[in-house]
Amino acid sequence: MEFLLVTPQSRPGVALIQLNRPKELNALNGQLVGEIRDALQALDADEAVRVVILTGNERAFAAGADIKEMAGKTAVDMFLDDRAGTLEQIRRFRKPLIGAVSGFVLGGGCELAMTCDMLIASETAQFGQPEIRLGIIPGGGGTQRLTRAVGKARAMEMVLTGEFISAREAHRVGLVTRVVPVGQYLEEAYRLAARIAAMSPVAARLAKEAVNRAFETPLEEGLQFERKNFYLAFASEDQKEGMAAFVEKRKPAFKGR
Ligand code: CO8
Secondary structure: OOOEEEEEEEEOOEEEEEEOOHHHOOOEOHHHHHHHHHHHHHHHHOOOOOEEEEEOOOOEEEOOEOHHHHOOOOHHHHHHHOHHHHHHHHHOOOOOEEEEEOEEEEOHHHHHHHOOOEEEEEOOOEEEOHHHHHOOOOOOOHHHHHHHHHOHHHHHHHHHHOOOEEHHHHHHOOOOOEEEOHHHHHHHHHHHHHHHHOOOHHHHHHHHHHHHHOOOOOHHHHHHHHHHHHHHHOOOHHHHHHHHHHHOOOOOOOOOO
């Protein structure tokens, strides 16, 4: 991996993926986006990994797609490159994915952050979809996911003006889970990851799938999907272990089976 640092067991059960193009503020060129997809694919297959944290550095999570790389491209080049489609593959990652973001979280960087299941932000994080300033519009889910996350009026203003919002504002409108001082955002993400890693990995996947359905289906269908996953959880050893541990008044040891 040229632009990524991947540590599969950064903490027990928790993998860390760090975007590593600091001079370019982690601008997402085609290769970097492909590397994130490939890293997640490998971590999905690694049974020892229960939760993944995706992060950048203090100055930038990612300042968007690489403008220098895109500047001369035609519509057909963009269609064939299909970076936004690769982002969709990233979104389909099945294990819990926590974004730990700081500094610039812009354009494709904001869209990448929104593919995460939860976001921990440093106080210095700034979120924005500034594509309109370049004469384009968001292409990796910005008009859709941001609108669902923060509501139409706020999303419309961000997308039409390209202006950034602060971490506090992002927290107020429900885009991020928690805002912490800049020295602590990664540690806070690890704390959240450890709490999730202690749960049944099977149940975590089933739950993630079901929550995501809430954005994609009518309520009746979503409820049906949830029920199927609920019943499916009873096929796992983890369900037997979790309930036995409750009855025996001890901590469960989930195996992900
Ligand atoms: N692409 C390429 N290079 C970038 C990018 C970018 N998006 N952002 C920053 N850089 C580079 C700068 O060119 C500069 O390099 P150099 O030193 O060689 O000139 C270096 O990073 C540092 O940047 P600045 O000197 O500009 O730093 P400042 O602190 O002055 O400004 C900003 C920081 C405000 C973040 C500024 O760099 C900026 O406005 N960047 C562009 C933000 C932007 O418009 N992002 C949206 C891009 S379009 C997009 O994301 C479409 C997504 C489509 C889907 C993609 C799915 C993955």
